Amino acid sequence: MPTATAPPTASGAAVARPAHRDPNVLRWLGAYTCSMLGDNVYYIALSWAAVQAGTPAQAGLVMSASALPRALLMLGGGVVADRFGPRRVVIGSDVVRCAAVVAVAALLLLARPGLWPLALLALVFGAVDAVFMPAVGALPARITGQDQLARVQGMRGLSIRFANVVGAPLGGLGVALGGAAAAFGLAGLLIAASVPLLISVRVRALPADTTVPGRDAAVRIPEPHTAEPRSAEPHGAEAHVAEAHVTEPRGAESRAVEPSGGPAVRSRAWGDLVGGLRYIRRHRVLAPLMVAIALGDLGFVGPLNVGLTLLADRRGWGASGMGWVLAGFGAGAGAMSLLLAVRGRLPRAGLVAGAAILAGSVAIGALAFVPYLLAAVGVALLVGLLAGLSGALCGALLQTQADPAYLGRVTAVAGLVSLGLAPLSMPVAAAAIGAWGLGPVFVVSAVVCGLGGVVALSVPSLRQAELPH
Secondary structure, three states: OOOOOOOOOOOOOOOOOHHHHOOHHHHHHHHHHHHHHHHHHHHHHHHHHHHHHHHHHHHHHHHOOHHHHHHOOOOOHHHHHHHOHHHHHHHHHHHHHHHHHHHHHHHHHHOOOOOOOHHHHHHHHHHHHHHHHHHHHHHHOOOHHHHHHHHHHHHHHHHHHHHHHHHHHHHHHHHHHHHHHHHHHHHHHHHHHHHHHHHHHHOOOOOOOEOOOOOOOOOOOEEEOOOOOOOOOOOOOOOOOOOOOOOOOEEEOOOOOOOOOHHHHHHHHHHHHHHHHHHHHHHHOOHHHHHHHHHHHHHHHHHHHHHHHHHHHOOOHHHHHHHHHHHHHHHHHHHHHHHHHHHHOOOOHHHHHOOOOHHHHHHHHHHOOOOHHHHHHHHHHHHHHHHHHHHHHHHHHHHHHHHHHHHHHHHHHHHHHHHHHHHHHHHHHHHEEEEEHHHHHHHHHHHHHHHHHHHHHHHHHOOOOOOOO
16 A cells, blocks of 8 residues: 655654744844845835836846846855855845845935945845745744644745835835835845844754755765754754854765865865756655646736736726736735635645645636626735645645755755746747737646646646645
8 A cells, every 4th residue: 555755754853843933043034024125125126226227128127137146046045055054145135135135225325326235236136036035935844843834835935025015015005105215225124124023933953964855765865065053962952943053064975165266165066066967856756746836837827917907908907907906816815815714724735736736727717708796806815825725735845855954955946937937938928929929828837837736636646645634
């Protein structure tokens, strides 16, 4: 009889408090929320400043400038997160982003420099995002136990929804009161507020070496070299958040770090990257999970971005109608994040995720054929519920199945698909809608998205995957 694939829970640790009652996790959540609010305010300020300083086409180039460095550097960012430790990388990323935003705010107050500082800021943000996002994905596994990671994923989803709802009005208020410079300054303050909270977060040490989840327990991989201190696993109720005090890393690669840029450093960094990709490829759950995430995102991004705008225009719903449809989607996704945050886990996670992807793809395809606004809001709510459920479960499975020593690189691969490859489908979707119309493009997108569900349901190791108790 096949057995469910579930990662082992932490051994030897006493029962810890739930994540939503853990001050350490709540400090991390507060820092993450401040950072996401700052991001939303920053994008409002950047778009306003770019439109004021140049033509619409130039403003579009500035707004998209961050995508290229983010996509090119994302895999390397995962290596950096695993090598130097996720908390350290997140703190450094927020410091750099804050300094860059405040510098542009000061420049806009003193002069009218045109588009070049805005383009440079967008490039800096994209490059920093390439290391920030993998580190953010790797950090939860270092601050709480595995049995709480699904709940943390739901809490993180709620934080993102809150930042999306509140951040845009805050950015608009900043622009209204003091122009783009004031909005950039507000973004800098919000990002800066995350730094002391992150510094206060206690990080659990990694074990000296790690076992590949989902494979034979005898197969062990040396832990990647990292500058995060680590010590023996602590005991007691605070075991899952204890701070390490050993300053020298242990494991197969506990050698001194060569000067930055040396051949040995570059060789080890490349080896870490290749090792991470090999780890994902050989993992019985993560490999098909990455394929399912990629197909789901490729089929989802086009219709829910470019397609929805064109649908609202052709149906005569206008910008307000499109806003209502987006609100329906956001409400559904937020409800599923809340469900996971409250329950902590759902049984048969792999099976439920695959079924939700498949059902969500049908709802996406149906959206193009709905003639009335109220019905479209209802379908969007259903899409949000199903996409929120599948997204939260896929994220929770990624967090719980991946070894913490590899989570930066695992998150980087997933982020490369979601933030690097999936956005490329937007201009393709727009061109296809112009050539063949809304219906066929939405149906094809739904088929691509549905293939992700087929992968999740057809691979036994992923279909049987469970979240830890």
